[in-house]
Amino acid sequence: MKNFLVKGLLAAGLLIFSATSCTDDLDRLPKYDFTSEVVYSDFNNYRNVLAKIYAGLSLTGQRGPDGRPDVLGIDEGASNYIRQFWQLQQVPTDETVLGWADAGLPELNMITWTPSNGFIRAMYNRIFFQITLANEFIRETSDARLGSRGITGADQTTAQLYRAEARFMRALSYLHALDLFGNVPFVTENDPVGVFFPRQISRAELFSYVESELLAVESLMVAPRQNEYGRADQAAAWTALAKLYLNAEVYTGQARYTDAANYAKRVIDAGYSLHPNYDHLFLTDNNTSPEIIFAVVSDGTRTQSYGATTFLVNASIGGTMNAADFGTSGGWAGLRTTRNLVNLFPDITGSTDTRANFFTNGQRLEVNDLSTFQDGYAIMKYKNVSSAGQRGSDPAGTFVDTDFPLFRLADVYLMYAEAVLRGGSGDRGLALNYINLIRQRAYGNNSGNISNAQLTLNFILDERARELYWEAHRRTDLIRYGVFTADNYVWPFKGGVREGRGVADHYRLYPIPEADIIANPNLRQNDGYLR
Numbered sequence: 001m002k003n004f005l006v007k008g009l010l011a012a013g014l015l016i017f018s019a020t021s022c023t024d025d026l027d028r029l030p031k032y033d034f035t036s037e038v039v040y041s042d043f044n045n046y047r048n049v050l051a052k053i054y055a056g057l058s059l060t061g062q063r064g065p066d067g068r069p070d071v072l073g074i075d076e077g078a079s080n081y082i083r084q085f086w087q088l089q090q091v092p093t094d095e096t097v098l099g100w101a102d103a104g105l106p107e108l109n110m111i112t113w114t115p116s117n118g119f120i121r122a123m124y125n126r127i128f129f130q131i132t133l134a135n136e137f138i139r140e141t142s143d144a145r146l147g148s149r150g151i152t153g154a155d156q157t158t159a160q161l162y163r164a165e166a167r168f169m170r171a172l173s174y175l176h177a178l179d180l181f182g183n184v185p186f187v188t189e190n191d192p193v194g195v196f197f198p199r200q201i202s203r204a205e206l207f208s209y210v211e212s213e214l215l216a217v218e219s220l221m222v223a224p225r226q227n228e229y230g231r232a233d234q235a236a237a238w239t240a241l242a243k244l245y246l247n248a249e250v251y252t253g254q255a256r257y258t259d260a261a262n263y264a265k266r267v268i269d270a271g272y273s274l275h276p277n278y279d280h281l282f283l284t285d286n287n288t289s290p291e292i293i294f295a296v297v298s299d300g301t302r303t304q305s306y307g308a309t310t311f312l313v314n315a316s317i318g319g320t321m322n323a324a325d326f327g328t329s330g331g332w333a334g335l336r337t338t339r340n341l342v343n344l345f346p347d348i349t350g351s352t353d354t355r356a357n358f359f360t361n362g363q364r365l366e367v368n369d370l371s372t373f374q375d376g377y378a379i380m381k382y383k384n385v386s387s388a389g390q391r392g393s394d395p396a397g398t399f400v401d402t403d404f405p406l407f408r409l410a411d412v413y414l415m416y417a418e419a420v421l422r423g424g425s426g427d428r429g430l431a432l433n434y435i436n437l438i439r440q441r442a443y444g445n446n447s448g449n450i451s452n453a454q455l456t457l458n459f460i461l462d463e464r465a466r467e468l469y470w471e472a473h474r475r476t477d478l479i480r481y482g483v484f485t486a487d488n489y490v491w492p493f494k495g496g497v498r499e500g501r502g503v504a505d506h507y508r509l510y511p512i513p514e515a516d517i518i519a520n521p522n523l524r525q526n527d528g529y530l531r
Contacts (some may be wrong), residue, residue, distance in 0.1 A: 007284060011527035017374070022498060025257065026424045029067050031087075034406035035161035035503070036140055037153060040140045040141075040145070040149065040214075041149055042224050043151050043155045043159070046141070046158075046159055047162070047164055049137055050137065050162045050165060050166060052133060053130070053133050053134055053137060053165075053166055053169050054230060054231065054297075055303070055347070056081060056126070056129065056130045056133055056306045057081045057082055057130075057296045057308075058080070058081070058082060058296050058297060058303060058307070058404075059080075059303060059304060059305050060076045060077065060079050060080050060299055060306075060307060061076060062204070063519050064303060064304040064305050065077065065305045065306055065399065066306070068237075068250075069123045069310065070129055071126060071491060072120065072128055073118070073121065073122070074118055074119075074121070076306075077305065077306025077307065078102075078119070078122065078306070078307075079122050079125075079126065079307075080126075080128065080305050080306065080307020080311065081123075081126040081127075081307070082123050082296050082306060082307055082308040082310045082406075082472075082480070083306075083307030083308060084119060084126055084307075085123060085126075085176060085472055086124035086311075086312070086470075086472045087105075087108060087119060087123075088108070088119070088120065088123050088180055088265075088475070088510065089472040089473065089474060089475045089476065090470060090472060090474055090475070091098045091105070091108040091109055092108050092109065092110075092111045092475060092484075092494075092507075093474040093475050093478060093484075093491070094338055094340035094341060094474070094478070094489075094491035094494075095333065095337055095338070095340070095341045095465065095469050095470060095474045096109075096336075096337060096338075096470070096474075096492075097109060097335070097336045097337065097338060097367055097370060097373045097375070097376045097492070098315070098335055098370075099333070099334055099335075099336070099370050099372065099373055099375075100334050100371075101371060104117040104118045104119045104120070105119065109370055109493055110352050110494070110495065110496040111485075111496075111503045111504075111507050112492060112495075113510070113511070114498050114511070114529070115188070115509075115511035115513060115514040115517065115529050115530075116513075116514045117265075117513075117523065118457075118509075119516075120510050120511065120513060121513035121515065123180065123510075124177075124180075124181065124510075124516070125513075126379050127173045127174075127176055127177050127180075128173075128177075128185070128187075130169065130170070130173040131170055131173050131174065131187060132187070133166070134166045134169050134170035134173070135170065135187060135188060135189045135191075136189075136193075137162075137163070137166045138163055138166050138167060138170070138188075138189040139189035139193075141159050141160070141162065141166070142165040142189075142324055143156075143160075146159055157351075160220070161220070161221070161222065163218035164217045164221050165217075165221065165231060167213055167216070167217045168213075168214070168217050168221065168232045168236065168237055168240075169232070169241055170213070171210050171213040171214050171217070171240065172229070172240060174206060174209065174210050174213075175210050175240060175243070175244060178206045178207060178210060178244075179247065179476055180509070180510050181285065181509060181510050181511075181512060181526070182203040182206075182251075182509045182526060183200055183201065183202055183203050183204065183206075183512075183524070183526060184200065184512070185198040185199070185200055185201070185475060185516070185520060185522070185523060186198055186199060186200070186205075186206070188364055192296065195317045197520045197521060198520070198522065199522050199523050200522055200523050200524060203251055203252070204251070204252045204253075205247065207244070207252050211241070211244060211334060212242060213241055214237050214241050214244070214307070215241070217237060218234050218237040218238065218241075219234075221233055221234045221236075221237060222234065223270055224267075224270035224271060224272075224341060225270065225272070228296075229297075230295065230297040231401075232294055232326070232382065233294075234270075235266075235267050235270045235272070235293050235294075235407075236293055236294040236407060238263045238264075238266045238267045238270075239263075239264075239267050239293055239294065239407040239412060240407075241258050241259070241263040242263040242264040242267065242412065242415050242416075242419075243415070244256075244492075245259040245260035245263060245323040245419075246260040246415050246418065246419055246480070247476060247480055248260075249480075250479060250480055250498075255422070255423070256425075257419040257420075257422045257423050257424030258419070258424040258425040258426075259424075260415060260416075260418075260419035260424055261416055261419035261420055261424040261425060261426040262325055262424075262425070263420065264415045264416035265410050265416060265426070267293065267409070267412045268409070268412055268416065268434070269439060272290060272291060272293060272409040272412075273290045273291065273409065274290075274291050274409060274410060274437060274438070274441055275289045275290060275291040275441075275474055276441070277387070277441075278354055278355055278441055278442060279354070279357070280387045281405060281408070282381050282382045282383065282402060282405075283323055283383055283385055283386055283387050283402060284327070284383075284384060284385060284390075284392050284400070284401035284402050285386045285387055285388075286387045286402060286403055287403055289405075289408075291405075291408050291409045291410065292403070292405045292407070292408050292409075293407040293408055293409065293412070294406050294407040295327070295403040295404060295405050295406060295407075296308055296403060296404040296406055297403050298310065298399075298400055298403055298404070299393065299396075299401055300384065300392040300393045300399040300400055300401045301393045301394050301395075301399070304394070304399040305399075307401040308404050309382055309384075309400045309403070309404050310383075310398070310399050310400040312335070312382040312400075312404075312470070313326055313327070313328055313382045313383060313384050313400050313402065314330070314331055314332045314398070314400075315331075315332045315333075315334040315335045316331070316334075316336075316374040316378060316379055316381075317330070317331025317332065317333065317359075317378075318331045318332070318333025318334070318378065319333070319359075319362045319363060319373050319374050320361050320362040320373075321359055321378060323397075325383075325385075325386065325467065326380070326383045326384060327383055327384030327385040327391040327392050327397065327400070328384050328397045328400070329396060329397030329398060330396065330397075330398075333373040334373070335378075335379065336363070336373065336375070336376030336377060336378050336379070337358070337376055337377055337378075337379055337469070338367055338376060338490045338491045338492050339365050339366060339367075339491075341469055342356075342358060342365060342377055343467060344462050344465055344466055345466065347386065348360060348377070348401060352448075353442045353443060353448065353466065354442055354443070354444065355442050355466055355467065356466075357379060357380045357381050358377040358378065358379065358380070359377060359378035359379070359380050360377050360378075362374055363375075363376065363377050363378055364376070365377060366492070367492040367493065367498075368468070368498060370493060376492075378510065379469075379470060381469070381470055382400075382402055382470070383402065384397075384400040384402060390529045402438055405471065406472075409468050410468070411464075411468055411471075411473070413435065413437065414434075414435070414436035414438070414460060414463065414467065414468070415437055416430075416431060416434060417434055417435050417455070417460055418457065418460045421455070421456070421457050421460065422457065428452070428455070429452075431455065432450070432452055432455050435450060435455060435460070435463065436448075436450065437510050438463070438467055439463075442466070442467075461477060461481050464477055479508050484507070484508055485502060485503045485504065485505050485507055486502050487501065487502030488502075490502065505528075506526065506528020507530065509526045510526075511525060511526050511529040512525055512526060512529075
């Protein structure tokens with residue numbers, strides 16, 4: 001059930017503590033209704049404040065879908081955390097075309113962005129708004145503060161669990177900052193409250209911090225599959241660690257593939273299983289899936305925003321597509337894919353590999369014009385209907401009930417296999433078995449199974465695309481494989497030309513937004529971007 005976030009988020013907008021920006025940037029200075037002292041004096045409020053931290057991934061303000069935004073300087077609907085994370089992870093890659101002409105979006109498609117890009121700034125601000133929320137909660141739930149308010153016994157134990165989850169959520173946002181921006185301002189609960197100039201931390205230092213936080217909280221969190229749906233547990237921490245270690249060589253220059261394999265194996269052994277039907281992972285009742293480890297929750301009537309899966313469903317519909325088939329009342333005609341993804345499948349109909357979920361009627365394979373929806377096949381992956389065909393709960397058919405699967409088992413299988421192939425300690429035979437389990441679901445039988453000789457790193461990169469396309473992994477994958485900026489692998493409009501071309505290596509990191517560089521004298525811009 002989605003009760004935690006659905007019920008908690010309804011109250012969260014009324015029970016928000018005072019917190020201020022960690023920089024001199026007023027875009028992250030929302031207004032609040034109560035002070036920390038008022039909110040934290042009553043233990044009954046703690047759950048709702050924790051819900052607000054989780055809600056920061058799916059909602060955009062105090063009155064959804066718009067009207068009282070948490071982050072200023074961008075249209076509220078477009079400011080959603082998952083929407084912006086998805087765009088920065090997907091739009092500059094071979095899997096995605098986003099044809100809208102909003103200032104900054106074409107530059108994401110073409111990998112020609114600058115430090116003034118508004119969408120990059122929106123993601124950066126969302127990350128640090130989340131960190132600010134978590135820092136305040138962590139600060140207010142120390143043993144000393146709990147004791148001073150007379151919160152003891154079972155309530156104290158529950159508060160300590162909540163605190164561990166808030167630390168996980170902060171580590172998750174810092175993991176995203178590590179991957180996207182590298183060298184960022186660094187703030188914890190030990191820093192002063194109010195406007196100040198935080199120091200900048202290096203990418204390697206931030207890696208160590210994220211690692212230490214995840215290792216510290218894993219034993220404090222609920223056991224795998226035992227927490228309320230929508231809340232993180234130990235398996236979520238282990239998955240985050242596996243991702244951190246798999247990319248350690250990119251982040252720090254030091255390989256940690258054995259650690260990646262070990263933490264992936266912990267998740268695999270925790271009792272999750274592949275959902276028997278791949279398509280059902282992206283429908284409104286995916287909250288019942290045995291595969292999803294950690295999801296960003298959506299509810300079309302009670303937690304509305306124009307981000308997360310509402311964006312993914314509506315923006316994927318255009319041309320001759322029938323919106324009713326997707327459980328919505330219309331489409332936004334924006335998202336498609338390139339030939340590079342299409343060509344990874346044995347056929348485009350999905351009759352062989354059922355993961356090939358392309359809409360081709362009236363669409364062209366080749367992308368000649370970014371702004372033309374018919375250029376590029378459409379993707380039918382996310383829908384606002386249940387596995388029984390019932391439309392989502394929003395009577396207007398705009399807002400979506402489908403949860404976004406941030407972590408799921410198939411990704412962990414693939415991470416384990418890749419870590420072993422890259423030299424991590426593990427079992428190659430087991431890695432092969434995990435890959436074939438994924439492919440048996442996709443093919444419906446053993447006909448798609450591969451042999452040990454076929455299990456290569458390049459195969460895994462392609463299989464990650466086939467299994468995980470449009471799930472916000474692709475940019476990180478291409479960078480880890482050394483082809484995101486390379487000349488020897490291109491896709492339409494990479495580098496700003498229709499046929500695609502290589503780009504400068506500094507694009508492997510996004511720039512620190514220009515506004516923060518100006519506001520904070522402690523910040524240095526990432527290499528390759530002029531101040």
